[in-house]
Amino acid sequence: RALEEISLPESITTIEGAAFQKCSGIIKITIPRDVVKLGENAFADCTNLRKLEIPDSVKRIEDAAFANTNLDSLKLPNSLTYIGRCILDGNTGVTEIEIPKSLEEVGYTWEQPGDREGPFNGSNIQKATLEEGTTTVLARLFYENSALEEVDLPESITTIEAAAFQKCSGLTKIIIPQNVLEIGEYAFAECSILTEIKIPAATNNLGKYCFSNC
Numbered sequence: 001r002a003l004e005e006i007s008l009p010e011s012i013t014t015i016e017g018a019a020f021q022k023c024s025g026i027i028k029i030t031i032p033r034d035v036v037k038l039g040e041n042a043f044a045d046c047t048n049l050r051k052l053e054i055p056d057s058v059k060r061i062e063d064a065a066f067a068n069t070n071l072d073s074l075k076l077p078n079s080l081t082y083i084g085r086c087i088l089d090g091n092t093g094v095t096e097i098e099i100p101k102s103l104e105e106v107g108y109t110w111e112q113p114g115d116r117e118g119p120f121n122g123s124n125i126q127k128a129t130l131e132e133g134t135t136t137v138l139a140r141l142f143y144e145n146s147a148l149e150e151v152d153l154p155e156s157i158t159t160i161e162a163a164a165f166q167k168c169s170g171l172t173k174i175i176i177p178q179n180v181l182e183i184g185e186y187a188f189a190e191c192s193i194l195t196e197i198k199i200p201a202a203t204n205n206l207g208k209y210c211f212s213n214c
Helices: none
Strands: 005-007 029-031 050-052 094-097 128-130 150-152 173-175 196-198
Touching: none
Parallel strands: 005 029, 029 050, 094 128, 128 150, 173 196
Antiparallel strands: none
């Protein structure tokens, strides 16, 4: 009989890469409260995984951690500082995400032709909300999140970094907060159906190609 439910001991602090990859019978996993890292492909291809609670101790989620799972929701931890690429690749159930203000870094490579970038590339995230108090939309945060239709940016945002929304081909409009001073290069490039955007009076720097091919 396939493994269906896992309860890990409280002594665990790291779940390394591919730890549970292809455990297709797993439905639910309880992650201990002191875990700080979920490795690359940690739960990838757990095709029946529906429930996963991530404790606020987790600071790093690596590439493709939840790829090809059956999760119907995902709450990112409040202490998250790093998020890797394509964490929900192939998942269709998670349609909304909230980005905590603790986030400091987005993983990327650009090393090989065809390398896929962006945490939500390949996902079905349609609505994204950034936590109040966030000051920066990090570079490549929503890169090629083609399902994205709606973004809620708090007024605390002052910078939209490079390629933050590049290739968000489902995005039709976005409200840029009034305190945004800088929009980085390629920030909205190739948002092919973007029809409405208002640049605030406070903005003093538009990066190269920031609206290219819109």
